Amino acid sequence: MFDQSKAAVQGNALLFKFTKGLKLNAGAGPNGNIPNVPEINHVALLGSDYPSVKFEVKVTEGDEVKSGQIICVDRDRPEIRFIAPAAGKISRISYGARRRLGALVISVEGNGELVFDPEPASKDRLALRNLLLESGAWTSLRSRPFGHIPNLDSCPSAIFITATDSFPLAVNPSEIITAQSEMFQRGAEALTRLTDGPVFVCQVPGPPLIETHGRLEIVSFSGPHPSGLPGTHIHHLMPVSHQRSVWQIGYQDVLAIGHLLKTGRIMTKRTLSIGGAGLAKPALISAPLGAKLAELVRHLTSANSPTLISGSILSRRDTAYLGRYDLQVTVLERESPVRPVRPFWHRLLDWLPYSQQKAIIPLEAFERVFPFHILPAPLMRSLAVGDVETAMRLGCLELLEEDLELLSWLCPSNSDYGALLRRALESLVEESGI
Amino acid sequence: MRVSDTHRYAFWDTNRVIAITVLALLPSLGVTIWENGSAIIAPLTFLAGLSVFWYSVFARLRQMPMCWDGISWAILFVLFLPDAVPLWQQGLALSFGVIMGALIFGGHGRGFLNPVTVGIAFLLFSFPGSALQTPTVSTTIAAVYGGALLLATGLLSLRIVVGFAGSFALLGTLFSVPDLWESARNASLLLGVVFLIGDPIAAASTNPGRSIYGLLAGSLVIFLTLSTDASGIPAATVFAALLSSIFAPLIDQIVIWTNVRRRAGRQING
Numbered sequence: 132m133f134d135q136s137k138a139a140v141q142g143n144a145l146l147f148k149f150t151k152g153l154k155l156n157a158g159a160g161p162n163g164n165i166p167n168v169p170e171i172n173h174v175a176l177l178g179s180d181y182p183s184v185k186f187e188v189k190v191t192e193g194d195e196v197k198s199g200q201i202i203c204v205d206r207d208r209p210e211i212r213f214i215a216p217a218a219g220k221i222s223r224i225s226y227g228a229r230r231r232l233g234a235l236v237i238s239v240e241g242n243g244e245l246v247f248d249p250e251p252a253s254k255d256r257l258a259l260r261n262l263l264l265e266s267g268a269w270t271s272l273r274s275r276p277f278g279h280i281p282n283l284d285s286c287p288s289a290i291f292i293t294a295t296d297s298f299p300l301a302v303n304p305s306e307i308i309t310a311q312s313e314m315f316q317r318g319a320e321a322l323t324r325l326t327d328g329p330v331f332v333c334q335v336p337g338p339p340l341i342e343t344h345g346r347l348e349i350v351s352f353s354g355p356h357p358s359g360l361p362g363t364h365i366h367h368l369m370p371v372s373h374q375r376s377v378w379q380i381g382y383q384d385v386l387a388i389g390h391l392l393k394t395g396r397i398m399t400k401r402t403l404s405i406g407g408a409g410l411a412k413p414a415l416i417s418a419p420l421g422a423k424l425a426e427l428v429r430h431l432t433s434a435n436s437p438t439l440i441s442g443s444i445l446s447r448r449d450t451a452y453l454g455r456y457d458l459q460v461t462v463l464e465r466e467s468p469v470r471p472v473r474p475f476w477h478r479l480l481d482w483l484p485y486s487q488q489k490a491i492i493p494l495e496a497f498e499r500v501f502p503f504h505i506l507p508a509p510l511m512r513s514l515a516v517g518d519v520e521t522a523m524r525l526g527c528l529e530l531l532e533e534d535l536e537l538l539s540w541l542c543p544s545n546s547d548y549g550a551l552l553r554r555a556l557e558s559l560v561e562e563s564g565i
Numbered sequence: 566m567r568v569s570d571t572h573r574y575a576f577w578d579t580n581r582v583i584a585i586t587v588l589a590l591l592p593s594l595g596v597t598i599w600e601n602g603s604a605i606i607a608p609l610t611f612l613a614g615l616s617v618f619w620y621s622v623f624a625r626l627r628q629m630p631m632c633w634d635g636i637s638w639a640i641l642f643v644l645f646l647p648d649a650v651p652l653w654q655q656g657l658a659l660s661f662g663v664i665m666g667a668l669i670f671g672g673h674g675r676g677f678l679n680p681v682t683v684g685i686a687f688l689l690f691s692f693p694g695s696a697l698q699t700p701t702v703s704t705t706i707a708a709v710y711g712g713a714l715l716l717a718t719g720l721l722s723l724r725i726v727v728g729f730a731g732s733f734a735l736l737g738t739l740f741s742v743p744d745l746w747e748s749a750r751n752a753s754l755l756l757g758v759v760f761l762i763g764d765p766i767a768a769a770s771t772n773p774g775r776s777i778y779g780l781l782a783g784s785l786v787i788f789l790t791l792s793t794d795a796s797g798i799p800a801a802t803v804f805a806a807l808l809s810s811i812f813a814p815l816i817d818q819i820v821i822w823t824n825v826r827r828r829a830g831r832q833i834n835g
């Protein structure tokens with residue numbers, strides 16, 4: 132089933148060791164101390180987090196909402212709900228190109244919240260699904276290929292719980308999970324009821340994060356980034372295609388599901404790491420989903436308007452709010468290049484003007500950071516020219532945006548291959564009429 | 566607020582690639598100037614100016630950003646040609662090389678040939694009898710330094726170098742090429758491997774492809790040395806570089822077919 136050449140058995144768990152990848156030297160990560168809780172005044176739901184969803188907004192500007200209250204649904208699949216991550220007043224609804232939802236901003240006030248009844252969901256599969264849909268937790272699942280929110284009636288071949296994070300300056304998942312292991316176990320066990328296949332908990336080698344039984348399995352992954360990305364795990368355990376789809380979910384979303392099933396309350400807070408060149412020391416922070424980035428860091432930096440990225444230094448998201456699946460925020464120095472590793476010759480090159488020439492130069496370095504059975508340079512070329520057919524033959528269905536971040540980082544063309552891949556995937560969806 | 570206007574998201578860009586290539590070429594250039602005297606400076610200035618001229622003409626005609634890799638091609642050109650070749654012939658050959666090898670495809674990184682390879686091959690075809698530079702020990706050392714720098718920065722693929730060395734040594738011993746070890750230390754051969762054959766644009770762009778490409782280039786050098794008696798190793802290197810880069814896209818295509826078939830098998834069995 133999996134790639135035998137890389138897998139070894141350690142105890143009763145599979146272990147994958149990767150040598151391909153890039154260890155970005157971005158300084159020390161945050162320590163495992165108790166996170167700061169900054170005051171957040173604005174949270175937002177971002178349309179760009181959910182490609183292909185056509186939002187039908189259920190509230191208007193000025194409405195009061197409780198935490199957990201429905202604010203949008205997917206027009207094509209109205210059972211899929213998007214909920215308010217905090218109580219407050221809808222302060223702004225903005226639309227982007229083609230009337231797509233840009234951002235739905237809530238000014239946080241009060242602490243009203245909806246409580247759900249988790250009792251039926253503890254046994255019945257359908258009730259569990261409905262609880263996840265009602266509480267908005269369904270949107271934390273993403274299916275591959277394509278990276279969309281899964282359909283209600285689909286049954287994945289497997290579910291991958293990503294309990295690793297190899298991004299530079301990331302939160303250490305093991306510390307977060309160990310502190311709430313009961314919730315994690317509960318959430319993971321609930322997920323086994325959504326599939327007939329295995330549920331893989333992907334972690335770094337070390338003490339198991341979960342008690343395995345039946346279809347709940349642990350797989351360990353070690354090596355430099357991207358060894359912690361779900362794309363890497365899925366590619367080596369269960370490659371997806373038009374015929375087979377799997378779901379992926381992050382460890383903090385599993386904790387949130389466990390919390391929901393135990394208490395009936397929605398856990399909208401996430402533990403984030405804040406780091407980067409514009410910050411003296413990385414810090415842990417606990418903040419609601421969709422929090423305004425500037426409010427997340429204002430107690431940590433004195434800079435007037437620091438440049439903030441939702442995600443790691445490799446991510447190219449320049450939004451004002453935290454992305455749905457991001458668990459870190461990077462603070463850049465204003466007016467200074469993003470550059471994680473800086474030996475002396477890098478500084479020599481600094482004075483060179485930035486070239487506008489956008490050609491791909493196929494370096495062997497691409498293969499060194501790409502632990503997939505996919506040929507990077509031909510794939511990058513096909514994505515750059517928009518040859519969707521070739522990109523699909525070369526394996527683009529197995530990938531999502533984040534899997535190509537390192538290639539974008541190394542390629543002299545300065546293209547954003549993640550964005551190009553998204554465009555290719557969406558046109559494949561349109562063609563196949565899914 | 567677009568972060569991308571003020572920030573660099575990628576480490577490499579074309580200017581940096583050119584700068585590193587020029588840095589790798591400088592010692593070879595210095596040694597050549599030191600040995601041949603200042604006579605080489607005039608052709609170098611002329612060729613660099615000429616190639617920048619062609620790049621700016623195309624940049625203006627096609628409304629494309631200006632690219633400075635013409636300078637590195639001019640330096641490389643001077644290193645291969647002795648000052649005995651008339652200046653107009655050098656200029657003609659370099660113009661042919663940069664235009665047909667790079668500019669008509671849209672500039673650096675959009676073609677599949679190295680401009681210097683094309684230019685020198687053109688010179689050797691059009692003006693038979695033009696001999697290439699006779700190298701010395703110090704130029705060899707300088708070329709090795711250049712290769713080491715490019716290998717360390719990842720601009721030169723180790724697979725190409727290993728593949729080339731493997732087939733060169735194996736076939737050279739097999740066909741008992743005279744003075745094999747002397748030829749291996751030839752600076753033109755080393756420069757050719759590092760800058761012409763190893764040019765990532767001209768080479769294959771997949772890992773298995775790079776090894777095959779290196780093997781092919783090494784064996785072509787041996788066969789061309791054996792078959793053409795007069796022109797020697799430098800000319801054989803240039804023609805081997807030209808032929809193997811013409812075959813590189815085919816090699817890549819075969820690797821892609823194999824990869825697609827293997828991945829399809831993985832999907833079914835997996």
